[in-house]
Amino acid sequence: MSITPAVNRRILLAAHPQGLPRPADFRLDTQPVPTPAEGQVLLRTLYLSLDPYMRNLMDEIGPGYAPPIPLGAPVVGGTVNRVVASRHSRFQEGALVLGNAGWQDYALSDGSDLTPLGEMAQPSLALGGLGxxxxxxxxxxxxxxxxxxxxxxxxxxxxxxxxxxxxxxxxxxxxxxxxxxxxxxxxxxxxxxxxxxxxxxxxxxxxxxxxxxxxxxxxxxxxxxxxxxxxxxxxxxxxxxxxxxxxxxxxxxxxxxxxxxxxxxxxxxxxxxxxxxxxxxxxFDHYAERFEAFRRDMTTWVQAGDLTLREDMVHGLEAAPEAFIGLLQGRNFGKLVVRVAGD
Amino acid sequence: MSITPAVNRRILLAAHPQGLPRPADFRLDTQPVPTPAEGQVLLRTLYLSLDPYMRNLMDEIGPGYAPPIPLGAPVVGGTVNRVVASRHSRFQEGALVLGNAGWQDYALSDGSDLTPLGEMAQPSLALGGLGxxxxxxxxxxxxxxxxxxxxxxxxxxxxxxxxxxxxxxxxxxxxxxxxxxxxxxxxxxxxxxxxxxxxxxxxxxxxxxxxxxxxxxxxxxxxxxxxxxxxxxxxxxxxxxxxxxxxxxxxxxxxxxxxxxxxxxxxxxxxxxxxxxxxxxxxFDHYAERFEAFRRDMTTWVQAGDLTLREDMVHGLEAAPEAFIGLLQGRNFGKLVVRVAGD
The missing domain is CATH 3.40.50.720 (NAD(P)-binding Rossmann-like Domain)
Incomplete structure (x- = not known):
């Protein structure tokens, strides 16, 4: 795990898709890895979730429950991240968190959108059956x-x-x-x-x-x-x-x-x-009232073997656009997750 | 009020309407007035309710919540009736009841679909705001x-x-x-x-x-x-x-x-x-649990002048088809009721 990485690869929304997205609707870009200010953490993305709702955010007019993705901005998405640098009192360097870093290697956060994951045997499940x-x-x-x-x-x-x-x-x-x-x-x-x-x-x-x-x-x-x-x-x-x-x-x-x-x-x-x-x-409306019961129930059922969670894991950030297009066509088999970096 | 009437005029469904019903989809027919058997009453229709749902029952395939009207049968409809002959222990001759006599002057009933109305100043309201x-x-x-x-x-x-x-x-x-x-x-x-x-x-x-x-x-x-x-x-x-x-x-x-x-x-x-x-x-699902509260609340509001009920009254059974066609075009102004006979 490096805390002085060279570049931040980002996949940007290059065009509003017309119908099914095409690879040209996305653009790979590299930027210097950002530096956290006071009160921020730098996140390294380990796993990126790909979900159908993202398609709705790619249109010029959003669906109403979340803002549309601006052209030229990284595609949004839930992520499992490692905190690789912290200037935030609540998050230690090395902590594993659930975040919203989107389709990129690194992101900054003020912590308000992060959920500590503790130590999980299979942290990507926090993007799927346990998320x-x-x-x-x-x-x-x-x-x-x-x-x-x-x-x-x-x-x-x-x-x-x-x-x-x-x-x-x-x-x-x-x-x-x-x-x-x-x-x-x-x-x-x-x-x-x-x-x-x-x-x-x-x-x-x-x-x-x-x-x-x-x-x-x-x-x-x-x-x-x-x-x-x-x-x-x-x-x-x-x-x-x-x-x-x-x-x-x-x-x-x-x-x-x-x-x-x-x-x-x-x-x-x-x-x-x-x-x-x-x-x-x-x-999103239901987290405050029901998420705790959900995590408790689901963990019990998964540990008891009553509930099976299957992942469809693709490897490398650059694979995200094709995998996402396949998701919209039903080509995935299980929860689609991109493994962006080794832990 | 005669208890030995000559004929029973009935308006029958002559054809399943194609789109908006036309007068030719209905046929006026006369029959002898039926005679109640033991356990039956003979009803004289005073007021007939015309409601949009009836259109759905005129199609060959019904809407699911009520059976379609067979061709050649009287069109169905809620009615205010006078009991003109009774061989039923619960209903006296002369009683005013809410029934389902349909588009005809007279009908028989075994009493199971009748609701006593007591004495109402404006009994037709039992087909509208109070019904x-x-x-x-x-x-x-x-x-x-x-x-x-x-x-x-x-x-x-x-x-x-x-x-x-x-x-x-x-x-x-x-x-x-x-x-x-x-x-x-x-x-x-x-x-x-x-x-x-x-x-x-x-x-x-x-x-x-x-x-x-x-x-x-x-x-x-x-x-x-x-x-x-x-x-x-x-x-x-x-x-x-x-x-x-x-x-x-x-x-x-x-x-x-x-x-x-x-x-x-x-x-x-x-x-x-x-x-x-x-x-x-x-x-229809809600009568058992809620109708009593409804009648109590509505009667209170109407008597207090908090709620106004307007009727659009047409006269004579033979006017029902045209009035019904107008209802489907929004030509009525208030609850559409046919006054079939004087009380």
Whole structure:
């Protein structure tokens, strides 16, 4: 570990993506490593989280819950960092912290956005199942979806960072878990390793019919992070009184068109007679009240072997753009993390 | 009042309407007045309620919360009836009851769907503000919308059977009430008589901009009964944490097309970052738990002059089809009721 590094590599947003991002929308840049002022720490990024929400921050107009990334600025992102220099009384040099350093090797922080991680055997999990994506699953499923024993929970992207936790939490609460994923390997993993009751392969042209067959008692909770044709297939299967926690709609993030048909009337014509509750939520709202319970519960379940967390680790900061583009196409298998530096 | 009437006029569903119903979709028919069997009563219809939901029951496939009307059967509808012959121990001849006789002069009932009305000065109100539409407003606004003092409540069809009560209840709860209605007369009435803080005229091409100006602090509760361009105008004005009780979407009831643009992605992209709760409900679910409180509260408010109920009364059963078609076009002004027979 060097405290006098040569350069800070940064991946900047070079252009607002039109639809699916292309590599040219990003630019690698090098800068001198910054020097912390009084009250600051210098962070070295060990792991960088790649998450679908970042796509929304790349548009010229932001999504509303976080500001858009300015052109020429580093792409934002949650990170696991080592404090490599400190002029801050609360953070010692060498401490491991959860931060928001973004797509770069080094960053400064005044400490206000840092969470000490202590010593973790696998600190990258703080970006996945034990961090924001796992917490999204926990709050969305348990607090908003509220599955009851014997009910059926459906989640898209069943092996992704959020979906895998949703399915496993549903099972832990006594509900049936039905997933949707891309390809037979992910589906097999969802059933055999994660314990889903069924998982439908979206590459199978009959997947929507298979979903109906896999939900003979209908759907009570649909954890919505996909939108598009998954939502289309779910709507006719919803039971009266169903709940839809809405944390994302990745199928629409790259859309540049709003070509018809208009799917809104069908949505309303489903939600009304079926008394469905569709509830948008942003996980950042819930940290103060629920994060402690989440970390305690999740740690217990992971240590007891009741919950499996899979990572899809790519290596090197320069791999981030391609990996992120793949994430938006469902090419990752598990929580996507970039290993930026050795610990 | 005759107890040996000659004929029972019935208005039957002659065809499933294609889009907006036409007079030819209905057929007037006469039958002998039926004779009650043991355990039945014969009902004379005094007042017939016309409500938008009936349009949904005229399609070949029903909306899910109630069965579709078979071709050749009388159109369904809530009614105020006089019991003109009784072979039922609980109902005396001459009693005034709330029933579901539908679009006809007479009907039989086994009493299970009848509610005694006692003596009411204005029994038709049991079809409007003191009945199902008023109860829809009460449950939807108070239990689902939950307006807090100082918040802004928006409702379409502000002078209609439901909307007028929504606006007045919002004011009674200390919220601002902003309505949307068709034409300057209705808008003036909404503000001057019902006490709305503002009412926008949808015939004004600038109404959506005016809505934004009338909601300087955004919208906290949107009582959804319209859909279409009203929903479009409301979405960008919703505040974080807004609630949308969904009781109807009259703008889409007559749609035969789902031409684009696709408005679903924009809906999701609004509900998520704004943490909006969109909740479908069907008023029939809530009678057991809430109707008694509703009748007590509403009667108190009406008697105290805190709440005004306006009826749009048309005369004669044969006027029902045209009046109903006008209802779907927003031509009524107040709760639409057909006076079928003198009391």
């Amino acid at each position: 924001m994506p796992g917490f999204t699953a926990y709050v969305g499923l348990l607090d908003i979806g509220q599955p009851r024993p014997g009910e059926t929970v459906v989640v898209g992207a069943a092996t992704g960072a959020v979906g895998a936790v949703v399915g496993q939490l549903a099972r832990l609460k006594g509900a049936r878990a039905v997933g949707i994923a891309s390809g037979p390997d992910k589906c097999r993993y969802a059933v055999e390793t994660l314990g889903f009751d069924a998982c439908l392969d979206r590459h199978n042209p009959h997947w929507a019919e298979d979903l109906a067959a896999a939900c003979p008692d209908g759907i009570d909770v649909y954890f919505e992070s996909v939108g598009g044709e998954v939502l289309d297939a779910v709507l006719p299967l919803l039971n009266s009184g169903a709940r839809i926690p809405l944390c994302g709609f990745i199928a629409h993030y790259n859309e540049r068109t709003t070509a018809g048909p208009d799917r809104l009337p069908r949505l309303l014509a489903t939600l009304l007679p079926k008394r469905v509750r569709l509830q948008g939520f942003v996980v | 199902m539409p008023g109860f829809t407003a009460y449950v939807g606004l108070l239990d689902i919308g939950q307006p807090r003092p100082g918040e802004t409540v928006v409702v379409g069809a502000a002078t209609g059977a439901v909307g007028a009560v929504v606006g007045q209840l919002a004011r009674l709860k200390g919220a601002r009430a902003v309505g949307i209605a068709s034409g300057p007369d209705k808008c003036r009435y909404a503000v001057e008589t019902l006490g709305f803080d503002a009412c926008l005229d949808r015939h004004n091409p600038h109404w959506a901009e005016d809505l934004a100006a009338a909601c300087p602090d955004g919208i906290d509760v949107y009582f959804e009964s319209v859909g279409g361009e009203v929903l479009d105008a409301v979405l960008p004005l919703l505040n974080s944490g807004a609630r949308i009780p969904l009781c109807g979407f009259i703008a889409h009831y007559n749609e035969r097309t789902t031409a684009g643009p696709d408005r679903l992605p924009r809906l999701l992209a609004t509900l998520l970052p704004k943490r909006v709760r969109l909740q479908g409900f069907v008023v």
